[in-house]
Amino acid sequence: MPEAFLIDELHHRCMGNPQLVQRVLASFRLSFMNDLAQMEIHFLSGQLEKVAKTAHKIKGSAANAAAPAISELAQEVESLARQGNNDLDQQICNLQSEFTRFASAAFREDFRQSDDDSSTGKPTCA
Amino acid sequence: MRLVIVDDDPSVLIVLQAYLESLGYEVAAATDGAEAFELVKHGDYRVVISDWEMPNMNGIELCRKIRERSGEYVYFMLLTSREGKDALIDGLDSGADDFLTKPFEPEELRVRLRTAERIVSLESRELVIFSLARLAESRDCETGEHLERIREYSKALAQRLAQHGAYSDLIDADFVRSIYSTSPLHDIGKVGIPDSVLLKPGKLTPAEFEIMKEHAEIGRQTLEDALKAHPNAHYLREARDIAWCHHERFDGTGYPRQLSGDEIPLSARIVTVCDVYDALTSKRHYKPAFTHEKSRQIILDGKGTHFDPEIVDAFLAIEEQFKAIRKKFSPGAMPSITWSLNANLENQVTVGN
Numbered sequence A: 001m002p003e004a005f006l007i008d009e010l011h012h013r014c015m016g017n018p019q020l021v022q023r024v025l026a027s028f029r030l031s032f033m034n035d036l037a038q039m040e041i042h043f044l045s046g047q048l049e050k051v052a053k054t055a056h057k058i059k060g061s062a063a064n065a066a067a068p069a070i071s072e073l074a075q076e077v078e079s080l081a082r083q084g085n086n087d088l089d090q091q092i093c094n095l096q097s098e099f100t101r102f103a104s105a106a107f108r109e110d111f112r113q114s115d116d117d118s119s120t121g122k123p124t125c126a
Numbered sequence B: 001m002r003l004v005i006v007d008d009d010p011s012v013l014i015v016l017q018a019y020l021e022s023l024g025y026e027v028a029a030a031t032d033g034a035e036a037f038e039l040v041k042h043g044d045y046r047v048v049i050s051d052w053e054m055p056n057m058n059g060i061e062l063c064r065k066i067r068e069r070s071g072e073y074v075y076f077m078l079l080t081s082r083e084g085k086d087a088l089i090d091g092l093d094s095g096a097d098d099f100l101t102k103p104f105e106p107e108e109l110r111v112r113l114r115t116a117e118r119i120v121s122l123e124s125r126e127l128v129i130f131s132l133a134r135l136a137e138s139r140d141c142e143t144g145e146h147l148e149r150i151r152e153y154s155k156a157l158a159q160r161l162a163q164h165g166a167y168s169d170l171i172d173a174d175f176v177r178s179i180y181s182t183s184p185l186h187d188i189g190k191v192g193i194p195d196s197v198l199l200k201p202g203k204l205t206p207a208e209f210e211i212m213k214e215h216a217e218i219g220r221q222t223l224e225d226a227l228k229a230h231p232n233a234h235y236l237r238e239a240r241d242i243a244w245c246h247h248e249r250f251d252g253t254g255y256p257r258q259l260s261g262d263e264i265p266l267s268a269r270i271v272t273v274c275d276v277y278d279a280l281t282s283k284r285h286y287k288p289a290f291t292h293e294k295s296r297q298i299i300l301d302g303k304g305t306h307f308d309p310e311i312v313d314a315f316l317a318i319e320e321q322f323k324a325i326r327k328k329f330s331p332g333a334m335p336s337i338t339w340s341l342n343a344n345l346e347n348q349v350t351v352g353n
């Protein structure tokens, strides 16, 4: 199973800038939610071509956000959809749970980052 | 340098933009191809980094539309999560210059952008040189497509010399490229010649001819100043040599310094033959345009005196190319009244010989 989240890779791409990491993660979260919803709609209406396109988009943004597990799964969905495979329920469901795995890892990084920033002495989270 | 990035995924744009700005680039971001095309159309952007799959206009269509425009070259990089040889071939087929896979690796992107910058600046350099030369020539209504012909002749001769004869070791691809871009500057010093001499309709007096001859020194001075400001711009050194020495003669009776033989830089010796051939085959107020055969004979007569014999041999070997270039870059309609321009040539070739 590929890693859910490669924090070092994203940090490197963001030149070690924690604010930038946060912005990328927030933006990815938003676009992923949106893309996944779109994908479900396309899937339910039987538009496999559009499912493949959306999966391709997720593949790219997940790779950018250092989320290899999501990216690989999305690639799988893309190629299955291109082959006309209707049996994608499970994969789409897996995408959802992979995202949960990713989010908890990324959130943990969020918290760790907040801890680092709390040198002012004031705790930012309970 | 200014560049456009385009991706329908904002999280990609965020990280890409931040990275590129940290490298000192000025970045404009677009979320689809149509928006990116508007940016390229209205702004001075020389590099585009584009996603492949996008709504409205995808990266391939964007690239094609950019290539259809005239004007400065835009370096186009595809950044995509498509993989495999087929995707690469499709991408490059569409006219893209480079192909990167997502997620981008910062160090790799930085290196690839350096290549982009080099190519784009080569392109701008050509344009700057040529427009400078054009400016110098603009007072000179007689010359038509003289500059285009000079650089084509020079390139053809250099290519021939690279393959045959005594100079083949001295000439490489860089030399050929360089003479092609700098030979149009040979007469840049004419900017400093007064209208009364440069545009005089009629034969120059000896005093006027002395003034005319100064264009070689003025050209040297102009380009040397530019060279001082940009010491790494090697092409300026070559341009200076050509401007300074293209009226020297192989036997040491030319001007401004009476250099002879290989004291005269090779690039200048090449341009001399091209410049004289072009003057001979062009109409002047004091002479009609000579035929290729007549001009060829005059060049041959100057072998070893006016011209480097090696270069005359190369000229003879590719004379068909000279004819073809002459034909290709002939002005459709030359004015029937022309002014005395290459008066130096009048004295040196037509009259002197």
Ligand SMILES: [Fe+2]
Binding pocket: B186, B187, B215, B246, B247
């Ligand atoms: Fe000249």
